[in-house]
Amino acid sequence: MTSPVIAARDLTIRIEGREILHKVSMTVQPAEIVTIVGPNGSGKSTFLRALIGAVPLASGRVERAPGLRIGYVPQKLALDSALPITVRRFLSLPRRISDDRVTDAMSRAGVPGLESRQMTDLSGGQFQRVLLARAILERPQLLLLDEATQGLDQPGAAAFYQRIEEVRRDLGCAVVMVSHDLHVVMAASDRVLCLNGHICCEGAPEVVADAPEYRALFGTGTKGTLALYRHQHSHRHDADCEHDNSHGAD
Numbered sequence: 001m002t003s004p005v006i007a008a009r010d011l012t013i014r015i016e017g018r019e020i021l022h023k024v025s026m027t028v029q030p031a032e033i034v035t036i037v038g039p040n041g042s043g044k045s046t047f048l049r050a051l052i053g054a055v056p057l058a059s060g061r062v063e064r065a066p067g068l069r070i071g072y073v074p075q076k077l078a079l080d081s082a083l084p085i086t087v088r089r090f091l092s093l094p095r096r097i098s099d100d101r102v103t104d105a106m107s108r109a110g111v112p113g114l115e116s117r118q119m120t121d122l123s124g125g126q127f128q129r130v131l132l133a134r135a136i137l138e139r140p141q142l143l144l145l146d147e148a149t150q151g152l153d154q155p156g157a158a159a160f161y162q163r164i165e166e167v168r169r170d171l172g173c174a175v176v177m178v179s180h181d182l183h184v185v186m187a188a189s190d191r192v193l194c195l196n197g198h199i200c201c202e203g204a205p206e207v208v209a210d211a212p213e214y215r216a217l218f219g220t221g222t223k224g225t226l227a228l229y230r231h232q233h234s235h236r237h238d239a240d241c242e243h244d245n246s247h248g249a250d
């Protein structure tokens with residue numbers, strides 16, 4: 001077995017005296033896609049932030065592979081519309097990045113050629129892809145996505161996850177993502193981890209979808225949507241960047 005890219009060992013986190021996470025453990029192997037699901041307020045974002053070292057731990061530890069490069073796509077990024085900034089400039093913050101790097105990342109993220117656009121003029125789907133481009137500029141070995149498809153419609157979210165799979169394949173990076181998109185997320189993952197302050201259950205998507213703990217939280221609707229996601233994989237749309245058109249996803 002290869003060494004993990006990152007491992008959380010018995011993480012316990014308290015915020016303002018309240019225990020948010022209790023002894024959560026997870027290991028991620030290179031090029032693996034792990035999805036974290038869980039109800040609102042179950043500690044998913046806190047867990048991701050702990051992985052990047054942004055939250056103090058009450059106990060436990062995070063082990064990162066030496067020199068690990070992490071790309072992070074936050075849940076939401078509010079930009080001040082009074083401060084215009086082009087995509088190109090945004091990607092060069094906080095430091096200048098070469099044109100070749102930018103072109104490559106934009107193309108991998110599925111938004112080639114939008115460099116001169118204003119960030120505030122982008123559609124929701126394009127904006128999220130620019131955040132993805134930013135996260136992969138440094139060719140991360142681990143990509144963390146915190147509800148990166150928030151605000152996208154279901155076909156848009158499915159296209160985004162397909163793009164993530166392509167990025168994983170091309171860059172060979174591991175991916176840990178938090179998602180509420182149960183309709184599309186399960187089949188995109190090698191492993192699913194169901195979090196509710198502690199780990200309720202984990203395993204292959206089909207295994208988790210069948211687990212009583214998971215069903216208690218999310219009901220039984222996921223089975224059919226696994227098939228739906230596969231259906232969406234079975235046909236490609238050219239330039240899968242924008243899927244404003246619904247095509248019978250529901």
Ligand SMILES: Nc1ncnc2c1ncn2[C@@H]1O[C@H](COP(=O)(O)OP(=O)(O)OP(=O)(O)O)[C@@H](O)[C@H]1O
Pocket residue numbers: 015016020038039040041042043044045046047
């Ligand atoms: N900085 C903070 N100060 C106080 N409470 C916090 C802070 N960060 C998180 N919490 C609390 O920790 C709990 C877990 O929050 P977290 O954002 O990790 O959950 P989540 O599973 O990502 O939720 P959601 O699905 O709604 O995004 C919540 O009750 C939240 O209010």
